[in-house]
Amino acid sequence: MKYRILTLAVIFLSVFTTSCIDVIEEIWIKSDKSGEANFRIDAGTLGILFSSASDYIDPKMLGEITGAPNKLAPELRKIKGISEVKAINLLKSGKIGIKFKFDGQKSLNKAYYKIFGIDKRWYYPSVFKVKKHKLKRKNTAKYIKDYLQDNKENLKNDDLLKMINYKCVYHLPAKVEKIKNESGTKLKSNKTVIQSYDASSFINEDVDLGNIIYF
Numbered sequence: 001m002k003y004r005i006l007t008l009a010v011i012f013l014s015v016f017t018t019s020c021i022d023v024i025e026e027i028w029i030k031s032d033k034s035g036e037a038n039f040r041i042d043a044g045t046l047g048i049l050f051s052s053a054s055d056y057i058d059p060k061m062l063g064e065i066t067g068a069p070n071k072l073a074p075e076l077r078k079i080k081g082i083s084e085v086k087a088i089n090l091l092k093s094g095k096i097g098i099k100f101k102f103d104g105q106k107s108l109n110k111a112y113y114k115i116f117g118i119d120k121r122w123y124y125p126s127v128f129k130v131k132k133h134k135l136k137r138k139n140t141a142k143y144i145k146d147y148l149q150d151n152k153e154n155l156k157n158d159d160l161l162k163m164i165n166y167k168c169v170y171h172l173p174a175k176v177e178k179i180k181n182e183s184g185t186k187l188k189s190n191k192t193v194i195q196s197y198d199a200s201s202f203i204n205e206d207v208d209l210g211n212i213i214y215f
Helices: 002-015 044-055 059-066 068-077 105-115 141-150
Strands: 021-029 035-042 082-090 095-102 128-131 134-137 164-171 192-198 211-214
Touching: 035 105, 059 068, 068 082, 068 095, 068 105, 082 105, 095 105, 105 128, 134 164, 164 211, 192 211
Parallel strands: 021 164
Antiparallel strands: 021 035, 035 095, 082 095, 128 134, 134 211, 164 192
């Protein structure tokens, strides 16, 4: 679901405007290692144009992408440890995605794989590892790069890709003490870290989405 949203973002930019679109992975971690996750596209001021998108984009393709959260939600509800699943389909405000609560890293990783259409097996690597004072995130930039390269026909304009921001946002239960990935920025609250990249960097640079955050 997530990578196809990149396709939708590029199409909207090419048709409507030069404004930026954000593709966001946002995670809140509590002291007991449970938390909440929100994976979404935020088109900002583009939202008002979503209602007329079918005039410019193949209706079938648009329907598949915007309807993905509603199809995904029942699958996430089947995962043990996942609760309060909600599909985000606010076309007028430009937000499409999914959010849910998780009881620990095991359920979070299962949900993350499911978002990308994969049933996690025990031998698959964990994207997220949560410890008492540490959050580790595996680098998954390769999969985004592969997707973009496999969809060159839709994603061929690097100038458009530069207007798509891919953001990873982490909210921790205590003050952040150390950030391993230099691209991570600690916000004023001292409990939030954000990593942001324009989509073209996944093709043209060696992007590292991975990080280890100590708090």
